[in-house]
Amino acid sequence: MGQLETIDELQRKIAACRLCRDCPAGGPDKRLPHEPLPVAVLSASARILIAGQAPGLRVHKTGLPFNDASGDRLRQWLGVDREAFYDPARFAIVPMGFCFPGYNAKGHDLPPRRECAPFWRDRVMAAMPQVELVLAIGRHAQAYHLRERCLPTMTETVRQWRGTFFSNQPGPKVLALPHPSWRNTGWLKRNPWFEADVLPLLKREVDRLSF
Numbered sequence: 622m623g624q625l626e627t628i629d630e631l632q633r634k635i636a637a638c639r640l641c642r643d644c645p646a647g648g649p650d651k652r653l654p655h656e657p658l659p660v661a662v663l664s665a666s667a668r669i670l671i672a673g674q675a676p677g678l679r680v681h682k683t684g685l686p687f688n689d690a691s692g693d694r695l696r697q698w699l700g701v702d703r704e705a706f707y708d709p710a711r712f713a714i715v716p717m718g719f720c721f722p723g724y725n726a727k728g729h730d731l732p733p734r735r736e737c738a739p740f741w742r743d744r745v746m747a748a749m750p751q752v753e754l755v756l757a758i759g760r761h762a763q764a765y766h767l768r769e770r771c772l773p774t775m776t777e778t779v780r781q782w783r784g785t786f787f788s789n790q791p792g793p794k795v796l797a798l799p800h801p802s803w804r805n806t807g808w809l810k811r812n813p814w815f816e817a818d819v820l821p822l823l824k825r826e827v828d829r830l831s832f
Contacts, residue, residue, distance in 0.1 A: 628749070641720055653722070660676045661716065666709075669827065670712075670752045672716065672755050672756060673686070673715075673716040675721065694803075699823065700828070713749060717765060754826055759775065760778075763778050
């Protein structure tokens with residue numbers, strides 16, 4: 622992109638983005654069916670990046686990331702309150718898709734828009750070189766941030782957390798997490814090792830890097 626963009630410049634450009642409406646992947650009939658509202662919190666100082674999937678409807682309406690039940694569970698996992706969570710000096714919150722993608726025929730959230738990450742993600746990461754830990758929530762974030770270390774299923778990827786977190790790969794450490802949605806309550810019950818083994822490490826890293 623030439624000269625490195627500042628955080629403020631990039632935040633303004635993201636807020637003004639209408640890529641999924643004006644230049645949709647797949648042609649005009651695939652455009653976002655509602656007005657885009659990009660939701661992303663960039664930071665010049667936060668050492669933790671929360672890399673989610675895409676905003677849900679409530680987040681779309683409020684413009685505040687993880688402002689829903691999923692956010693409540695995520696904050697419990699991190700061991701922080703809302704004030705700390707929304708402090709951009711402590712956490713950058715940048716999903717793979719910035720806008721609410723809508724619902725599928727079954728009423729489930731659609732995946733992040735295909736236009737978003739290829740256009741924005743590398744620029745976001747380049748603008749935040751201070752990030753030391755990426756919390757990769759869900760398959761799309763894991764595929765980008767883990768690359769070839771991302772395994773065929775989310776469960777396999779999260780289960781290999783020791784290998785990815787303690788890797789000697791360059792760049793920030795990556796901790797793969799399931800989505801904190803209530804729909805994953807059954808997954809948490811079937812995989813008690815996540816709460817027993819992963820969450821203590823997660824809380825320690827949050828304490829170390831954000832306070």
